[in-house]
Amino acid sequence: xxxxxxxxxxxxxxxxxxxTGLRVVTASNPFSSALSLIGNLASLAVLFLLAxxxxxxxxxxxxxxxxxxxxxxxxxxxxxxxxxxxxAGGTRLIQTASVISAVSLLAVVFVALMLNxxxxxxxxxxxxxxxxSPGEMGRLFLTDHLLAFEITSIxxxxxxxxxxxxxxxxxxEELADAKPSLQQxxxxxxxxxx
Amino acid sequence: MSAIFVASGxxxxxxWIALIKALIVINLVLFGFAYLTLAERKVMGRMQVRxxxxxxxxxxxxxxxxxxxxxxxxxxxxxxxxxxxxxIMGPFLAAFxxxxxxxxxxxxxGWEIGGYQVNGYVADLxxxxxxxxxxxxxxxYGFIIGGWASDSKFALLGSxxxxxxxxxxxxxLALSVLGxxxxxxxxxxxxxxxxxxxxxxxxxxQIVGFVVFILAGTAETARAPFDLPEAExxxxxxxxxEYGGMRFGLYSxxxxxxxxxxxxxAVTLFLxxxxxxVVPGPVWFLIKLAAILFMFIWIRTTLPxxxxxxxxxxxxxxxxxxxxxxxxxxxxxxxxx
Numbered sequence: 203x204x205x206x207x208x209x210x211x212x213x214x215x216x217x218x219x220x221x222t223g224l225r226v227v228t229a230s231n232p233f234s235s236a237l238s239l240i241g242n243l244a245s246l247a248v249l250f251l252l253a254x255x256x257x258x259x260x261x262x263x264x265x266x267x268x269x270x271x272x273x274x275x276x277x278x279x280x281x282x283x284x285x286x287x288x289x290a291g292g293t294r295l296i297q298t299a300s301v302i303s304a305v306s307l308l309a310v311v312f313v314a315l316m317l318n319x320x321x322x323x324x325x326x327x328x329x330x331x332x333x334x335s336p337g338e339m340g341r342l343f344l345t346d347h348l349l350a351f352e353i354t355s356i357x358x359x360x361x362x363x364x365x366x367x368x369x370x371x372x373x374x375e376e377l378a379d380a381k382p383s384l385q386q387x388x389x390x391x392x393x394x395x396x
Numbered sequence: 397m398s399a400i401f402v403a404s405g406x407x408x409x410x411x412w413i414a415l416i417k418a419l420i421v422i423n424l425v426l427f428g429f430a431y432l433t434l435a436e437r438k439v440m441g442r443m444q445v446r447x448x449x450x451x452x453x454x455x456x457x458x459x460x461x462x463x464x465x466x467x468x469x470x471x472x473x474x475x476x477x478x479x480x481x482x483x484i485m486g487p488f489l490a491a492f493x494x495x496x497x498x499x500x501x502x503x504x505x506g507w508e509i510g511g512y513q514v515n516g517y518v519a520d521l522x523x524x525x526x527x528x529x530x531x532x533x534x535x536x537y538g539f540i541i542g543g544w545a546s547d548s549k550f551a552l553l554g555s556x557x558x559x560x561x562x563x564x565x566x567x568x569l570a571l572s573v574l575g576x577x578x579x580x581x582x583x584x585x586x587x588x589x590x591x592x593x594x595x596x597x598x599x600x601x602q603i604v605g606f607v608v609f610i611l612a613g614t615a616e617t618a619r620a621p622f623d624l625p626e627a628e629x630x631x632x633x634x635x636x637x638e639y640g641g642m643r644f645g646l647y648s649x650x651x652x653x654x655x656x657x658x659x660x661x662a663v664t665l666f667l668x669x670x671x672x673x674v675v676p677g678p679v680w681f682l683i684k685l686a687a688i689l690f691m692f693i694w695i696r697t698t699l700p701x702x703x704x705x706x707x708x709x710x711x712x713x714x715x716x717x718x719x720x721x722x723x724x725x726x727x728x729x730x731x732x733x
């Protein structure tokens with residue numbers, strides 16, 4: 203019974219994952235694309251749950267489905283989110299190229315998985331109570347994977363600084379923006395006199 | 397099998413008891429929502445030197461029922477240009493996420509009834525606190541989707557504002573409870589309540605975290621003085637401008653239930669949960685819950701609304717640094733002592 207339940211949930215979650223993933227790239231409306239991506243992340247979280255990674259599942263929903271996708275929706279809603287958005291569709295060449303690259307990426311992942319774990323995929327893994335718990339994840343981050351953890355944090359810091367720099371307007375630019383309106387106010391009385 | 401499925405049926409409790417408890421708790425929360433609206437109107441009335449609702453039933457006690465009947469009987473109209481599926485999905489998503497969260501909040505020690513073990517919570521998850529925030533962050537979509545699908549400028553601007561405010565204050569809210577998690581060394585709310593019984597109520601060592609939690613929580617539930625998403629003078633009614641009848645009722649319900657859940661979380665994390673002398677656990681939980689809710693109503697009647705730039709500045713430049721420093725200092729002290 204328990205096994206059947208796990209299979210049923212896996213089937214539903216995996217199916218939802220594929221369906222929403224396809225919808226992300228096929229939907230003409232960017233808003234529904236973004237919503238499908240949220241659904242995709244949520245069904246991925248269910249797959250994580252089935253693999254005993256409850257912390258990863260909750261973190262996935264909290265960070266990606268919750269925080270990151272809100273920003274996506276925010277921007278799309280402000281930009282209009284209509285089907286005539288400039289990023290909708292693309293030329294035939296771009297469409298073909300993206301399909302080919304997606305398929306080859308899938309093939310690479312598949313081959314890498316088979317080469318590394320081909321013989322062990324059907325073995326049942328030993329899962330202890332501590333597996334996937336926050337404490338265990340923290341221990342792994344600060345011991346076995348410390349370098350990767352620290353490098354990721356530096357990359358994120360660089361990205362944050364880059365975002366601030368890109369978004370920052372220099373004082374000269376603001377002055378240049380302010381000038382036309384200033385000139386206009388000076389010029390308009392002359393125009394009125396003329 | 398995954399640990400999360402084991403955990404929900406653990407401690408010798410049959411699964412169908414958890415199901416019955418879930419049903420009871422959801423209905424109690426809905427009942428609590430109905431009478432919270434009445435209590436709020438009554439208390440606000442008294443604080444503004446007037447009576448508040450007193451016509452329907454004795455002392456106006458049937459007012460929430462009358463409101464419900466009115467909302468249900470209203471026509472469920474929708475703007476012609478609205479995106480139908482999303483327009484209907486919005487309020488349901490908001491209400492669903494609001495009602496889910498209360499399941500992990502413990503309200504009693506657990507009893508043995510008729511030979512069956514009955515735990516004082518619906519579910520005890522090892523990651524309960526993260527689950528609360530994760531589900532809460534999904535609840536934001538109910539507001540965004542509703543505002544966007546209405547295809548109305550006021551609704552869109554209102555939902556953008558809601559979204560910006562909720563995302564900003566969610567960070568402070570999550571950081572403010574980090575001190576409690578570090579002290580209790582657990583993310584399970586049942587464990588956190590147990591740790592406070594063994595130690596002290598965390599409101600004493602974590603007073604900074606508690607204040608940040610209440611302030612960020614007020615903003616997170618969009619209540620005065622942080623009720624900018626519903627600033628009538630600027631946005632008509634915010635993201636639910638185009639909603640009427642019970643669809644609006646669901647939005648209103650989800651806001652109040654979020655407030656109840658947040659207060660329950662404050663009781664659980666900072667005020668010792670259901671622990672207390674003489675009277676049984678659930679009664680203590682209700683007393684503390686009522687006290688926190690009264691405080692929220694009190695704040696609402698007392699303080700005027702902030703400006704939008706003040707709100708953002710306060711969230712990012714005051715609340716977030718304070719919450720971060722509190723978490724770091726707590727971590728250092730826990731390691732040092």
